[in-house]
Amino acid sequence: MHPNPHIRQDIQASPEPGLGRMIAVSFVVHLAVLGLVSGVLIPRMATPPKPVYVVDLVNLPVKDPQAGRPDARPQPPKEAKKPEPPAAKPEPKPDAVKLPPKPETKPQPKPTPKPTTKAEPKPKAKPTPKPTPKPTPKAESKPKVTKKDEQSLSSALDKLKNQKEMQDLKDKLAAMSSKDTRNAAGNAPVGMLDGKGTEAGVSSDAWLHEFLKQAWRLSQYQLGRTDLAAEVQLIFDAKGQLLSYKFTEKSGDSHFDDSVSRAILQLKDYPEPTLAGMKKDVVFNLKELLK
């Protein structure tokens, strides 16, 4: 028996939180966090999918990869651009017109108001010193007129050129903004205006892909059959002309295979020998080829 039992009773009364209860609390907290994260308790904010832009840096598209391409239009852009420079170069005309007025307007108003306004109200003593300095700049300005005129001429020319360039840029921007920018890359003619198909960035595979894509005609029914695919091997001679082709794998749909054959036969007449001595395997699939 303890000599002072009331002390032990006091100490044993100390409560302590149970670990089991804490595990239950922790489990509930985890469930709540899981609900928050998974969006069950609070629905997530709907974020619109961001647009994805794919840039092919290897096969850079060009505006006119082949001069002999059936759908290429090398002539109109060249002719359209050539007349433009003459239209833009008549800039000297307004320059020549505008040059005289600028020097005339500036000296004329200066002498007229100064003698009239200052000579009349003020005493005679002041006009005497003023005329003396004024004639000197006038006399000096006459020999300098040519230099100043040249400078003003050149500056006016620059200004007009800048104005013209700004106007051209504005026109181009207006034309670009009027189009749908999202489809601009897909609809715009690719390549350079005077391209011949041999420039950097021209890929024979890209050209072939583009040509076959445009030459391939499918019916409405076939456009829905994205599961069909046919693999064709194209054989070119040394001049780059198509010698023959063969189906390495047929689609199983005769109409589909016929449309592939028609597209390949159009390829026979292309002029540039960029594919000389090559064998090319092409897979005709709506998913892949018509991307």
Added chain:
Amino acid sequence: MDLVLGAGPIVKLVLLVLVYFSVVSWAIIFYKFLVIHRATRDSDHFLDFFWAKKRFDTIGQGLRDYPNSPLTVLFREGYQELLKVQGKRPSEEDGNLTTDLGGAENVARALRRATTLETHRLEKFLTTLATTGSTAPFIGLFGTVWGIMDAFRGIGQTGSASLAVVAPGISEALVATAIGLVAAIPAVMGYNHFVHKVNVLTGEMDNFSQEFLNIVERMIRRG
């Protein structure tokens, strides 16, 4: 959620283990927070009470107000040992106790034993936090490695190495590492915090023991 549901069976098992670790470690964090918070609060109040009173019997009667303080346990053990050594009950009117210095050594041993017991009580379950903090990232890493192995095997079977094929498997596998870190980081932080608090309380217990012994020795010398 889709990432978890789309993972393989091994990765799911790893995730279950990690969730178990997380639930237990958070339970321990809550438990230790309550225990140590109450112990610190009651110890502070008990020290104020202890230094305000001059007589041990009065202090002994007021211990019920500080049930969570480890210092009350020390006082009780030391006082009981002192009473045993003296061999008589404390009188209500006279709180002075007389004994020799050998009795003080007995009291010191009783205080050391009580300090050790209270330290162990305060440190209970902290090893689980340490284990969770140190092993959960590795368990998660195991799940990730296994998931990536599965993903690469799938890539080999499909024969395609495009991002659409590679990315889902790897992201599912990486969930295991993420959950492992989610379980480990609070455990490590809680462990460090509570070890610091326990060290502070242990220091308080040591100081209280020394003060208690000083008082006992002064009482002995006074006779």
